[in-house]
Amino acid sequence: MNQIQAISMTQSGQQATFLYQQAQRHLQQGNSHQARLLFQESIKLQPDFALSYQGLGDIWRSQGKLSPSVRCYLKVLELQPDLISADFFLDLGSELAESNQIDEAIICYNQALKIDQYHTKSYLNLGVMWRKKGELSKAIALYQQALALQPNLHSAYFNLGNVFLEQDRLDEAIVAYLETLMSQPDFESAYLNLGQALIRKNRIEEGLACGIHLITNSLLTEFITDVSDAAISSKFTTYRSSKFIEINLKSSVKLLPPKTSEEKLHSSFNWPVYHNPETFVTSIPSGQAWGDSYSTAVINAEGRFIDELCQGSASTLAISEKLPPATPLEGTTAFLSVRGGNTYYHWMADLLPRLKLLQLAGIQLEWINFFVVNSCHLAYQRESLTLLDIPPHKIIENSKLPHITAPNLVVPSLPGDVGLMSPWTCQFLREAFLDKVATPGLQTPARIYISRRHARYRRILNEEETIARLSPYGFVPIVLESLSFLEQVALFANAKAIIAPHGAGLTNTVFCNPGTQLIEIFSPDMVSVNYWLVSNIMGLDYSYLIGESLDEYKTPTSIPRRYYNHPLYEDIVVNLDSLVHLMHFSGMI
DSSP: OOHHHHHTTSHHHHHHHHHHHHHHHHHHTTOHHHHHHHHHHHHHHOTTOHHHHHHHHHHHHHTTOHHHHHHHHHHHHHHOGGGSOHHHHHHHHHHHHHTTOHHHHHHHHHHHHHHOTTOHHHHHHHHHHHHHTTOHHHHHHHHHHHHHHOTTOHHHHHHHHHHHHHTTOHHHHHHHHHHHHHHSTTOHHHHHHHHHHHHHTTOHHHHHHHHTTOOOHHHHHHHSTTOOHHHHHTTEEOGGGSEEEEEOOOOEEEOOOOBOSSSSOOGGGOOOEEEOOOEEEEEEEEEEEEEOSSOEEEEOTTSOEEGGGOBSSHHHHHHOSOSOOOEEOOSEEEEOOOTTTTSHHHIIIIITHHHHHHHHTTOOGGGOSEEEESOOOSHHHHHHHHHTTOOGGGEEETTTOSEEEEEEEEEEOOSSSTTOOOHHHHHHHHHHHGGGOOOTTOOOOSEEEEOOTTSSSSOBTTHHHHHHHHGGGTOEEEOGGGSOHHHHHHHHHHOSEEEEESSGGGGGGGGSOTTOEEEEEEBTTBOOOHHHHHHHHHTOEEEEEEOOOTTTOOSOOSSOOOOOSSGGGOOBOOOHHHHHHHHHHHTOO
16 A cells, blocks of 8 residues: 555545645646645645655755755655665765755765665765765775775775875875776876875875876885786786787988077987887787776786787786776777877877778778777867778777777787877878868968967966067967867968977877978976977978976966976966077078
């Protein structure tokens, strides 16, 4: 017998039931005010009518009045427990937490645990609430209870690490963050907080490595129980133990020194010749692969990681027993994902040229059932794959399926050293895209300044002043995010002079004509040779400028300064007199 049937056996119950049913009809018609009044009248007539309390609670909740809604739901739980689930109280608690009603949220999470003592997320969220109230020991106990129920719950490890960091229990924080990354290898905040803990222990180099999402083996062997150098090395093998095709694309590039108006050439450019490394394609029966934003790994049928095909913190993946199981794919699968494959440079320089390696190994792309890439949600990713005739239905995104397995996994090597293009990769990109640029009526400026105003990091802080200074010399500011992929190709193919801060947009210099003039601007602590190498390969006229020290720069800037966890991301302030001097020195003006 349900509650309506039970209550309807008395006259007051019949009247309460009638009012409840009327209230429900008003709700269906969108009249919540009248429905609320009817639910309240129903409760006056029948104080133990749980359904009316539930309806009233729903109305208060829909109006954002969470405290009275909690009182109604608690009454429902008292009168008829089977009407409300643990998940319901979990969701209600989360709403209360978002509105900073901490005590009410705690009540809800506790009620969820009364309904289901194994409700892992309620332990986790309850821990978060007690941490906000400063009750750190209670928070730790609750996180540990969540982990006892679900040992691979990365958010519990992360929150545990945060409490330990707050208490200055640095070794315990480091362990918790490492456990987080063994469960969720691309958890950005875990890398950042791990870096903070290491820097506070004066382990600066390891802390900065975390800032660029790298975990050293020494950290794993020191802080993870039963992990040794031997245990890590036993997890790895070489591609030469598998079936592979070596592709001879080795070449050397003589590097001309860049132009600079500084008295001494920066040490990064004291490099006379670049030799690009060997390349190959390997075929792995019953192979597995892992890909995320920061790490990639290829694994053979025996469960050993192929060293030359791993990037990032692959050792963390190798020792982890907490990764999600592999998703099986049918037929032949080409694994193309690379570390940083969600960024324009690494997509163009490291990922796309792997398709050419497949072809050079005699593998026709139409034979392949699936192509695994980091993601395909960005416009340039979709456009470039379409232009290379890769059908959308064959694309698998690691952002959705990080761990895959296939009966026949084919994996090209990286096309060159990470972050460096080779002559053949430049030629491949030019052949693949330059002749697809439709230029009728397309007007592109000959002199361009590339803005990173909308980037998350490495921005020119005095950009308005920089643009104003460059404008009389014919430079037009360009935000590349506003252009399609082929529009970017056309822009650089037609450019005669380019000024830009170091950033992924300069990947497009591969489409420039020989003799194009380029000035690249760096922060004082981060100088990269990526585009100097491309310029040498393509015959560009390359110069560089080092920005001002941000700590000493006092002039107001047009973009507020941010603080970053690694010099790679540092913003830049341009000395405008030095820039104009370099433009004269290099022959740009």
